[in-house]
Amino acid sequence: MKLGRISVATPFGPVTRLVAVDTVESRVIDLATAEILRLQAKGATQEAAQRFASAIFPGSMSAAIGLGDIFLETAHEAVQARADDASTATSSVNWLSAIDPPVIRDGLTFVKHIKQFHERIGAEPTEALLEIPGYFKGTPFTAVGHDAEVPKPFYTDYFDYELELGYIVGRVCHNLTPDEAQRAIFGVTIFNDFSARDIQKLEMKIGMGPGKGKDCAFGIGPWIVTMDEIGRLDDLEMAVRINGKEYSRGDSAETIWTPGESLAYMSISEYVQPGDLFASGTVGNGSGLEIGRKLEAGDVLELEVSRIGTLRTKIGPPEEKRWWPERRRKFW
Incomplete structure (x- = not known):
């Protein structure tokens, strides 16, 4: 359904x-x-x-x-x-956003994206990715749905998209095994982890995870496909179009961690709630950083996933700048 x-x-x-x-x-x-x-x-x-x-x-x-x-x-x-x-x-x-999630969690699981992303920024992937299925938590209050207009944040010169799968949790999850967690997934949607790359780069140097680099917007939709209808999750074809032109294609195969493993890890000593969304991380070729394409005001972005649909977003002009922090003097 x-x-x-x-x-x-x-x-x-x-x-x-x-x-x-x-x-x-x-x-x-x-x-x-x-x-x-x-x-x-x-x-x-x-x-x-x-x-x-x-x-x-x-x-x-x-x-x-x-x-x-x-x-x-x-x-x-x-x-x-x-x-x-x-x-x-x-x-x-x-x-509207297909789900109003109490919490958004976003991981990093697709091998091709991990390789290509780190090649672009001139770094080696950390081996910590092989130890645990890490993730960050994002605000649910900037989630938008199909055909929404998202302002380009005034504070970024590199606004980007990330084509991901969004998994919807179907029941309370606490200390689950991967098999139990897999059965607790209600359905799947398309998830767009919008990214202000220049701000993300600064934030990651602080070591506390992304904030303004991510929380400006999350695209979720156009709808949720329940697990009984979606079938397998490792054979989905995924594509990116901007202003009607196809820029890249990928697929949902080859991940470090399965959705069940990711959710099981999230549930350790924590209570993941029905309606929570956790995302797969970006599919290979699923971000502008990987192909050298920034988002600008006026762009129409379409993210397509087979057996789900197409999530379309228009990039709007920036909101008015009210305040931004000034660099402090060095005090150490």
Whole structure:
């Protein structure tokens, strides 16, 4: 099943709705509306049907996933019963980030990208990558969805993209084995780890991980494909287009760590939550740094993954500069 989040205009402001995506018919099905109609046909009052549907299909995808199996079971029943009565053409919807993750974690697992990235910056990959599946944590509050406009940060001269897979956690994970963790993955989406490369370079020298070099934006979407539909994760074809021109291709084969191993490591002495997103790291050829292409205002970026779809983003003009730190004098 393909699941997404859209924004719907109302007299009281925008409302977030969970939808099933029908790519064959180019439509989305409002799950709450379909469920209300299904329950009313079975004798429920409108008030009772609305109360139940809003509990199963809230605006938060993370909250819905946290309900466990009943979320997907009810979604399938609602779509099967009343899809035609709760549909909207895909071309007319306003997409939001496919998941509203409590936490974003981003790893580094694709061998080709690791090699090419380090060749570009003139360094050897650290052997620590072979010891543990490391990751950083990013803010969930700059996540954007399909067809969003992302301002180019005013503080960077090298704005970049990173084509990745985003894995959605399906249940609470604590001290899991890799096999257990693999079964805890709910679905997969496209993840774009936007990067301000010049600021990232400064931050990594401090040794505390990326901050402003990454947290300006995370693209997530266009929707989530559940694990039963996506099938294998190691044979996905991936491509990058900018302004309609294809710049690179890659695939999801050859990783140091599997998704199950990465999630198992994250769960050690920690409680990973339903709806959390953890990413694969960049696929080989999946960043501008590897092919010598920066993002500029006006660019339209398309990241495509087979069996998932295409995540499109427009790069907008920078926001107004209000303040930036001045270099301090050396005091040691």
